[in-house]
Amino acid sequence: xxxxxxxxxxxxxxxxxxxxxxxxxxxxxxxxxxxxxxxxxxxxxxxxxxxxxxxxxxxxxxxxxxxxxxxxxxxxxxxxxxxxxxxxxxxxxxxxxxxxxxxxxxxxxxxxxxxxxxxxxxxxxxxxxxxxxxxxxxxxxxxxxxxxxxxxxxxxxxxxxxxxxxxxxxxxxxxxxxxxxxxxxxxxxxxxxxxxxxxxxxxxxxxxxxxxxxxxxxxxxxxxxxxxxxxxxxxxxxxxxxxxxxxxxxxxxxxxxxxxxxxxxxxxxxxxxxxxxxxxxxxxxxxxxxxxxxxxxxxxxxxxxxxxxxxxxxxxxxxxxxxxxxxxxxxxxxxxxxxxxxxxxxxxxxxxxxxxxxxxxxxxxxxxxxxxxxxxxxxxxxxxxxxxxxxxxxxxxxxxxxxxxxxxxxxxxxxxxxxxxxxxxxxxxxxxxxxxxxxxxxxxxxxxxxxxxxxxxxxxxxxxxxxxxxxxxxxxxxxxxxxxxxxxxxxxxxxxxxxxxxx
Ligand SMILES: O=P(O)(O)O[C@@H]1[C@@H](OP(=O)(O)O)[C@H](OP(=O)(O)O)[C@H](O)[C@H](OP(=O)(O)O)[C@H]1OP(=O)(O)O
Ligand SMILES: Nc1ncnc2c1ncn2[C@@H]1O[C@H](COP(=O)(O)OP(=O)(O)OP(=O)(O)O)[C@@H](O)[C@H]1O
Numbered sequence: 001x002x003x004x005x006x007x008x009x010x011x012x013x014x015x016x017x018x019x020x021x022x023x024x025x026x027x028x029x030x031x032x033x034x035x036x037x038x039x040x041x042x043x044x045x046x047x048x049x050x051x052x053x054x055x056x057x058x059x060x061x062x063x064x065x066x067x068x069x070x071x072x073x074x075x076x077x078x079x080x081x082x083x084x085x086x087x088x089x090x091x092x093x094x095x096x097x098x099x100x101x102x103x104x105x106x107x108x109x110x111x112x113x114x115x116x117x118x119x120x121x122x123x124x125x126x127x128x129x130x131x132x133x134x135x136x137x138x139x140x141x142x143x144x145x146x147x148x149x150x151x152x153x154x155x156x157x158x159x160x161x162x163x164x165x166x167x168x169x170x171x172x173x174x175x176x177x178x179x180x181x182x183x184x185x186x187x188x189x190x191x192x193x194x195x196x197x198x199x200x201x202x203x204x205x206x207x208x209x210x211x212x213x214x215x216x217x218x219x220x221x222x223x224x225x226x227x228x229x230x231x232x233x234x235x236x237x238x239x240x241x242x243x244x245x246x247x248x249x250x251x252x253x254x255x256x257x258x259x260x261x262x263x264x265x266x267x268x269x270x271x272x273x274x275x276x277x278x279x280x281x282x283x284x285x286x287x288x289x290x291x292x293x294x295x296x297x298x299x300x301x302x303x304x305x306x307x308x309x310x311x312x313x314x315x316x317x318x319x320x321x322x323x324x325x326x327x328x329x330x331x332x333x334x335x336x337x338x339x340x341x342x343x344x345x346x347x348x349x350x351x352x353x354x355x356x357x358x359x360x361x362x363x364x365x366x367x368x369x370x371x372x373x374x375x376x377x378x379x380x381x382x383x384x385x386x387x388x389x390x391x392x393x394x395x396x397x398x399x400x401x402x403x404x405x406x407x408x409x410x411x412x413x414x415x416x417x418x419x420x421x422x423x424x425x426x427x428x429x430x431x432x433x434x435x436x437x438x439x440x441x442x443x444x445x446x447x448x449x450x451x452x453x454x455x456x457x458x459x460x461x462x463x464x465x466x467x468x469x470x471x472x473x474x475x476x477x478x479x480x481x482x483x484x485x486x487x488x489x490x491x492x493x494x495x496x497x498x499x500x501x502x503x
Pocket of ligand 2: 014018019021031119122142215403440442
């Protein structure tokens with residue numbers, strides 16, 4: 001990419017989240033990820049290009065030096081912080097504006113700094129030689145799985161948190177607040193269970209109600225996502241028509257309705273296989289497995305039949321993508337309730353000794369020493385600031401793993417195609433090669449921990465009110481709220497990307 005010859009016509013809108021907007025190159029498998037900020041911050045922002053560049057470089061460092069060792073080399077793709085010509089960025093912003101979903105237009109793209117993150121386009125298989133010979137463009141499935149376990153911390157004051165997972169409780173809160181109009185029946189604990197039946201159902205529920213947890217791309221174009229108009233149900237038949245050439249032989253005599261069922265089912269099986277694959281030893285019969293303790297793998301809100309939940313196999317092949325994400329999420333072993341007093345200890349320490357912020361790496365740098373603090377935090381609280389900081393760092397890393405996305409790129413391949421480093425799955429069915437990546441590995445700001453505590457309270461309180469009126473636990477919650485450690489302003493009114501808490 002020649003930075004001095006950037007032309008907005010070579011780029012198109014690809015997608016966006018809460019903090020960044022992504023454009024893809026029309027020919028090369030590259031994307032640019034540009035930061036966004038709220039309109040009020042646009043007026044007040046006095047950030048220099050150097051600060052913006054540092055912010056993006058921090059994201060790169062965190063992904064490379066912290067998340068990559070934890071999640072596995074093979075799933076993480078290095079990005080590069082780049083400085084773009086301002087004129088190009090302004091033209092690009094105008095060009096993509098009309099493509100943006102209304103629900104994301106409360107924030108604007110950063111057109112002031114010219115800084116961005118350049119990444120490989122993960123919706124396109126990078127290591128597959130067969131695409132050149134195949135007419136079918138690669139498919140890519142993006143899943144934002146969210147938190148896959150029930151907390152077991154002794155600090156938990158609300159028993160419901162040991163029974164119903166955060167995602168399922170959060171659904172009710174989101175519905176009440178108008179974020180979504182229908183409940184998703186997806187349960188992350190089913191996806192992370194390692195049990196193929198449970199995983200298949202989890203993916204079926206994602207397809208039925210994708211919200212912001214599921215997208216499908218074909219040849220790099222998004223063909224299936226959540227409708228901005230949440231009243232409209234997803235068109236599964238249209239999706240099946242897109243998928244038909246990949247999963248059904250061309251002469252198939254099945255009716256349209258039958259074939260829809262078959263292809264969606266095939267898609268689900270391919271996704272399950274990819275999520276369970278251990279890239280290093282795909283055909284080894286002796287895969288190591290990660291077992292979770294029984295109580296932590298089933299959510300009472302999941303729609304699955306209790307027998308399946310009780311009797312199923314609950315383990316993930318060691319080192320598959322779900323295993324890596326789950327074990328990183330589980331670095332949060334105190335729950336926000338156990339972390340809050342430690343966060344307060346750190347806050348007080350920093351108030352007394354502001355210069356310690358740097359030594360303790362509260363905002364980075366994200367280097368080997370930061371990772372060392374995460375990995376070698378003492379097991380027991382010895383009352384030290386080092387312990388508190390270690391747990392805060394672990395919690396932030398876990399938050400990143402709870403909010404990342406998985407990209408499963410698949411392509412069909414002919415009989416004689418080589419497989420390179422991608423993995424052949426389902427050898428007896430139409431043949432696919434597949435690559436799995438993890439994206440959105442940004443550091444979560446230290447300050448966001450106070451928001452997490454308030455949000456946790458709101459989600460649980462709302463869920464209990466909704467499902468168990470007149471519950472004694474609510475009185476305890478009220479009391480807890482009054483004693484709340486965090487009296488700061490709610491993030492609902494302050495969330496923004498370019499606040500530049502130096503991360
Ligand atoms: O707190 P959660 O679980 O609602 O997660 C937020 C996500 O909401 P979700 O529940 O997935 O719809 C939220 O996603 P959406 O904007 O709702 O698509 C963001 O990913 C947010 O991260 P960040 O603050 O932008 O870095 C996420 O916030 P963090 O908690 O990761 O900071
Ligand atoms: N390297 C990539 N290749 C292809 N698509 C990408 C890539 N990075 C991001 N995307 C697409 O852009 C979307 C937004 O990116 P991303 O999730 O990083 O944004 P975000 O603002 O950090 O999200 P969040 O709301 O979780 O904070 C993704 O959901 C994905 O569809």
